[in-house]
Amino acid sequence: NAGVTQTPKFRILKIGQSMTLQCTQDMNHNYMYWYRQDPGMGLKLIYYSVGAGITDKGEVPNGYNVSRSTTEDFPLRLELAAPSQTSVYFCASRQETQYFGPGTRLLVL
Amino acid sequence: KQEVTQIPAALSVPEGENLVLNCSFTDSAIYNLQWFRQDPGKGLTSLLLIQSSQREQTSGRLNASLDKSSGRSTLYIAASQPGDSATYLCAVIEVDSNYQLIWGAGTKLIIKP
Numbered sequence: 001n002a003g004v005t006q007t008p009k010f011r012i013l014k015i016g017q018s019m020t021l022q023c024t025q026d027m028n029h030n031y032m033y034w035y036r037q038d039p040g041m042g043l044k045l046i047y048y049s050v051g052a053g054i055t056d057k058g059e060v061p062n063g064y065n066v067s068r069s070t071t072e073d074f075p076l077r078l079e080l081a082a083p084s085q086t087s088v089y090f091c092a093s094r095q096e097t098q099y100f101g102p103g104t105r106l107l108v109l
Numbered sequence: 110k111q112e113v114t115q116i117p118a119a120l121s122v123p124e125g126e127n128l129v130l131n132c133s134f135t136d137s138a139i140y141n142l143q144w145f146r147q148d149p150g151k152g153l154t155s156l157l158l159i160q161s162s163q164r165e166q167t168s169g170r171l172n173a174s175l176d177k178s179s180g181r182s183t184l185y186i187a188a189s190q191p192g193d194s195a196t197y198l199c200a201v202i203e204v205d206s207n208y209q210l211i212w213g214a215g216t217k218l219i220i221k222p
Contacts (some may be wrong), residue, residue, distance in 0.1 A: 002133070004168075006139075013196075031207075031208060039187075040214060041199075041214050042113065042198060042200075042212030042214045042215060043200075043210070043212045043215050044212075045209055045210070048207065048209065050207060054208070058209065088154060090153070092153075094208060095141060096158065097155040097158050098143075098153075098155065098210065100152035100153040100154070101152055102151055102152045102153070103150075103152055
């Protein structure tokens with residue numbers, strides 16, 4: 001039982017490039033979330049999903065897109081990377097409490 | 110709009126001391142409150158979850174209390190150890206929010222041997 005896995009662990013992007021952050025959970029949870037965490041700050045919700053085929057915006061969705069074609073996978077897409085998107089990104093899934101992946105550290109230069 | 114505040118932002122204490130971390134929230138209409146631990150370069154681990162109807166939860170040396178009416182929670186750590194060094198975050202889930210967590214910025218705790 002791997003829990004929540006995220007890839008890649010670290011990535012450097014140039015301004016304007018695009019990439020997909022992968023998130024997979026093997027606990028059959030319906031709820032999944034994407035957060036970003038900036039230094040010294042709490043987590044901010046980007047997007048969330050209450051089940052396959054259903055997604056909704058969180059507090060800071062601009063510049064991001066998500067899809068949820070299966071229960072297991074919840075990828076986060078950055079279309080035109082900007083320096084303001086430099087952050088650590090966490091994916092989580094929920095049963096009674098939230099279970100977090102190890103995070104993806106993204107640097108946009 | 111719900112706001113979650115954690116004070117202090119950082120805390121350094123000698124090993125063996127008992128300590129209290131504070132969390133406050135502005136809107137008492139919460140579903141539950143959770144405390145998480147974050148180690149450097151790693152994800153978050155849930156420590157304790159307190160439902161809105163509960164007053165406290167305990168796990169080992171950790172005890173979390175909730176006073177919904179005053180918008181406060183405390184995390185009590187007994188007999189602190191160097192392995193307790195981490196950042197501790199609290200988060201609340203508001204009623205009717207699709208279980209979205211609203212986070213404090215965390216307290217960075219250092220336990221000195």
